[in-house]
Structures are given as structure tokens and as C-alpha cells.
Amino acid sequence: MKEILTAIQAPDATAADFAALPLPESYRAITVHKDETDLFEGLAGCDKDPRKSLHLDEVAVPELGPGEALVAVMASSVNYNSVWTSIFEPLPTFAFLERYGKRNELAKRHDLPYHVIGSDLSGVVLRTGPGVNAWKPGDEVVAHCLSVELESADGHDDTMLDPEQRIWGFETNFGGLAELALVKSNQLMPKPGHLTWEEAAASGLVNSTAYRQLVSRNGAGMKVGDNVLIWGASGGLGSYATQLVLAGGGTPVCVVSNEQKAEICRSMGAEAVIDRNAEGYTFWKDEHTQDPREWKRFGKRIRELTGGEDVDIVFEHPGRETFGASVYVTRKGGTVVTCASTSGYQHQYDNRYLWMSLKRIVGSHFANYREAWEANRLIAKGKIHPTLSRTYPLAETGQAAYDVHRNLHQGKVGILALAPEEGLGVRDAEFRARHVDALNRFRGVQED
Ligand SMILES: NC(=O)c1ccc[n+]([C@@H]2O[C@H](COP(=O)([O-])OP(=O)(O)OC[C@H]3O[C@@H](n4cnc5c(N)ncnc54)[C@H](OP(=O)(O)O)[C@@H]3O)[C@@H](O)[C@H]2O)c1
Numbered sequence: 001m002k003e004i005l006t007a008i009q010a011p012d013a014t015a016a017d018f019a020a021l022p023l024p025e026s027y028r029a030i031t032v033h034k035d036e037t038d039l040f041e042g043l044a045g046c047d048k049d050p051r052k053s054l055h056l057d058e059v060a061v062p063e064l065g066p067g068e069a070l071v072a073v074m075a076s077s078v079n080y081n082s083v084w085t086s087i088f089e090p091l092p093t094f095a096f097l098e099r100y101g102k103r104n105e106l107a108k109r110h111d112l113p114y115h116v117i118g119s120d121l122s123g124v125v126l127r128t129g130p131g132v133n134a135w136k137p138g139d140e141v142v143a144h145c146l147s148v149e150l151e152s153a154d155g156h157d158d159t160m161l162d163p164e165q166r167i168w169g170f171e172t173n174f175g176g177l178a179e180l181a182l183v184k185s186n187q188l189m190p191k192p193g194h195l196t197w198e199e200a201a202a203s204g205l206v207n208s209t210a211y212r213q214l215v216s217r218n219g220a221g222m223k224v225g226d227n228v229l230i231w232g233a234s235g236g237l238g239s240y241a242t243q244l245v246l247a248g249g250g251t252p253v254c255v256v257s258n259e260q261k262a263e264i265c266r267s268m269g270a271e272a273v274i275d276r277n278a279e280g281y282t283f284w285k286d287e288h289t290q291d292p293r294e295w296k297r298f299g300k301r302i303r304e305l306t307g308g309e310d311v312d313i314v315f316e317h318p319g320r321e322t323f324g325a326s327v328y329v330t331r332k333g334g335t336v337v338t339c340a341s342t343s344g345y346q347h348q349y350d351n352r353y354l355w356m357s358l359k360r361i362v363g364s365h366f367a368n369y370r371e372a373w374e375a376n377r378l379i380a381k382g383k384i385h386p387t388l389s390r391t392y393p394l395a396e397t398g399q400a401a402y403d404v405h406r407n408l409h410q411g412k413v414g415i416l417a418l419a420p421e422e423g424l425g426v427r428d429a430e431f432r433a434r435h436v437d438a439l440n441r442f443r444g445v446q447e448d
Pocket residue numbers: 079080081205206209231232233234235236237238255256257258261276317318321322339340341342343364365366367404407411
């Protein structure tokens with residue numbers, strides 16, 4: 001790995017130099033183990049500890065197939081999907097790998113007793129497989145996490161609809177929380193030159209997801225002036241949703257759980273912020289019964305902040321705990337757009353508020369190729385900024401995932417893979433200087 005890192009840090013290394021680098025036989029990677037999927041049996045989800053299930057292992061370099069690329073990973077990030085993987089919920093990810101492995105001879109590579117996880121990376125292309133023309137060794141890249149086969153017409157218009165759609169590093173092996181990663185070459189996108197490796201690795205999954213969910217016609221199709229209620233507005237998805245609403249000329253109504261997070265939202269430019277803990281909303285009276293009076297109180301508070309208007313869009317992901325309130329507070333004809341159910345996926349809402357008020361519920365999941373590319377372009381143009389708050393070395397990924405699981409983090413949490421320290425990889429210092437305040441907004445902000 002030393003030779004690879006030296007080449008990456010050499011200012012004049014050429015594509016030929018990278019192509020001539022010998023590949024190691026193995027690399028360090030964060031894994032879960034197939035023989036440990038019952039590790040947390042009998043524990044509540046919140047008591048399952050990713051520090052126990054995530055391992056740093058030396059694993060074999062996978063064979064490179066047609067249309068694929070092997071990337072030296074400088075940095076990665078923790079996404080909530082890695083938290084789900086680490087606590088084996090809602091099911092162990094080995095089920096995905098087994099199914100993928102049955103697809104063909106080459107896909108068998110993915111079905112292993114360990115799963116190398118991680119759905120973000122920034123780094124440098126080391127090798128490309130047959131049929132790859134757009135990328136070459138030495139290219140500095142980020143990767144989005146959509147893996148598709150495109151053999152069925154179902155996915156030709158919107159690649160998320162491909163029947164063989166998988167999230168790389170979650171439903172495939174050889175993910176980004178490692179020193180090397182295997183991707184399909186059409187996952188690659190240019191690394192924005194003004195960002196460090198760790199900043200560049202922070203955004204791919206959440207920014208693309210928020211972009212489809214909110215901006216794309218496949219999601220809520222936000223327009224100028226829309227009021228958008230954003231749950232977890234300083235979190236992974238929410239910190240990008242807040243920026244997208246502001247950049248698109250809308251008004252974010254940010255919901256967070258403490259004053260520190262409220263301040264982060266204000267620093268991004270949001271004016272309407274609700275501290276759900278300080279205001280004490282209790283949408284559920286008990287495990288089975290919701291409290292519509294609390295929905296009303298929440299709706300009234302939103303109107304106070306918007307000058308009497310309801311929200312056009314609700315950016316949903318907490319799920320069970322908030323969904324009833326989300327449906328209630330959406331304006332007549334508005335849209336609840338959901339991509340997750342962190343607090344439980346059996347939702348309950350009062351359907352009268354949906355049909356009588358002609359509201360829509362839209363399901364959204366990651367982003368298609370084009371949406372991911374457009375989302376990355378916004379980062380490269382400095383219109384949306386990474387919301388990295390902290391980085392950890394690869395060996396401490398378990399702790400990083402623990403922090404995200406316990407909601408102890410802000411924005412995004414980064415992981416240094418081959419990058420020996422923070423702050424490396426900037427190629428356009430001048431452009432960076434123009435955005436440095438926005439890039440540092442989340443840095444060093446820790447939970448009280
Ligand atoms: N389908 C997809 O493509 C996709 C993509 C990305 C993420 N996701 C899913 O989306 C969810 C959020 O991901 P993320 O990266 O944004 O995670 P995150 O960084 O942990 O942020 C989520 C935020 O939501 C808020 N929240 C959590 N539980 C809540 C509850 N019960 N009620 C109200 N607010 C709550 C918290 O903010 P406050 O404490 O400040 O309120 C938390 O910081 C996860 O389940 C993840 O798996 C799905």
C-alpha cells in the first residue's frame with residue numbers, strides 16, 4: 001500500500017505509473033462476519049453495539065471483472081446503512097450477498113463469509129476492467145453507490161428501477177470502508193478539486209438521496225418558494241436537504257433535537273427551526289395510540305414560523321414516530337416524500353387527512369445515475385457543501401458507527417482509509433478559499 005500512497009501523493013505521477021504499480025494480494029477492510037449474525041440476539045436495537053460486530057480484517061483483493069474498477073480508497077464515510085449492517089437489522093446483509101452470488105459465475109465473488117461494507121469513497125483508480133473507456137488509472141474519483149445490471153428494459157428510463165438494483169457496499173461486497181474497493185466503473189464521478197479526500201467522500205450517498213427525494217421529478221419535484229419540513233435537519237440526509245431547499249429558493253422548516261443542532265441549521269441559512277425536544281412533542285400517547293392534538297400543536301408551530309403557511313413538502317425518514325404528524329401537517333395537495341423508517345417501518349397515519357386534502361405520499365430510494373451525477377455536480381460547483389463534522393481512522397470505524405447509531409454525531413462522519421491525515425487532496429486551493437467557511441461549518445461540533 002505504501003507504493004500506492006506514494007504515487008497518489010506524487011504531483012507528477014502519470015496514468016502509466018499507476019497502471020504499472022503492483023497490486024497487493026490483500027488489503028485492510030472493515031467487515032462483518034457471517035458466523036456472528038446472532039451476536040446481538042435478544043437485545044433491543046438501541047443496545048446493539050457496532051463496535052462489537054465491525055472488524056478490521058486483512059482480506060484478499062477481488063478479481064476485477066468487465067466494466068469494473070479497482071480504486072485505492074483515500075477516505076470513506078459512515079452511512080446509516082453501515083449501522084444497519086453492523087446490528088444485522090432488519091436482516092443480515094449476507095442474504096443480499098448470497099442472492100447476488102447466485103446470479104452468475106463472476107458474481108459468486110460477492111458471497112463470502114465476510115462482508116466488506118461502506119457505500120462512499122474518494123480515491124484514485126488503480127485498474128480498470130475490460131470495456132472501461134471513461135476512466136483510467138490515476139484518475140481522482142468519488143463513487144456513488146448505485147450498482148445495476150441494465151439488462152432489463154425496466155431500468156432503462158430510471159436506473160433505480162432496474163430489477164437488479166443494489167446498493168454497493170450494502171447489498172454487494174467490496175465496499176468503501178477499506179483501503180481498496182471494487183466498483184462498477186459507471187459508479188465513478190470526478191472528485192471535486194476543492195475538497196480534501198475526507199470531504200469528498202462525505203456526500204455521495206446522502207446528497208444523491210436527498211437530491212432525488214426532494215428535487216427530482218422522481219421525488220417531490222420541489223419548486224422555488226416551497227416550504228419544506230425537514231426532519232433531522234442537521235443529520236446526514238437532513239443537512240443536505242436543508243442546503244438543497246435554500247439553494248433552490250425554498251424555505252426549510254428544520255426539525256432538530258437540541259439547540260446546538262438548531263444553531264448549525266441557522267448557520268446554513270435556515271431561519272425556521274424547531275427543537276423537537278425543547279418543545280416536547282409526543283406524537284404517540286402509548287405504543288399503539290397517536291395523539292392528533294400533538295399533530296395540531298406541531299402544525300400550529302410550523303405556521304408561526306412560515307407566516308401562516310403549511311408545508312408543501314415533508315422530507316420524511318424517521319418513519320413510525322413522525323409519519324402521522326408528517327401527513328397531517330402537509331398542505332392540501334402537498335407531498336410527503338419518504339426514504340426510510342429509522343424509528344420503525346410499520347407506519348400509521350389518519351388517511352382522512354391524505355385523501356380529503358389530496359396529498360401524496362412518494363417513496364424514494366437513493367438516486368439514479370443521472371441524479372447522482374447532478375448531485376455531485378452541485379458539490380463540485382460549490383453550491384452544496386459536504387457537512388463533515390469529524391473523521392476517524394479506519395480502525396475506529398466501529399466507534400464512528402456507534403456514534404451515528406446513538407445520534408451523537410452532527411452531519412456526516414468521515415473515515416480516513418489510505419489518507420494518512422486530514423486535509424490532503426485539495427487540487428484547487430483558490431476555489432476552496434471562496435467556500436472555506438461553509439466547508440468548516442460542521443467541523444469540530446460535537447454533541448453535548
Ligand atoms: N433509502 C435511501 O436511499 C436512504 C439513503 C440515506 C439514508 N437512508 C435512511 O435514512 C435514515 C436517516 O439517515 P441519515 O444518514 O440522515 O441518519 P442521521 O445522520 O442519523 O440523521 C437522522 C436524523 O434524524 C433525526 N431523527 C432520528 N430519529 C428520529 C425520530 N424518532 N424522530 C424525529 N427525528 C429523528 C435525528 O435528528 P435530531 O435528533 O436532530 O432530530 C437524526 O440526527 C436512516 O434510516 C437511513 O438508513 C435511506
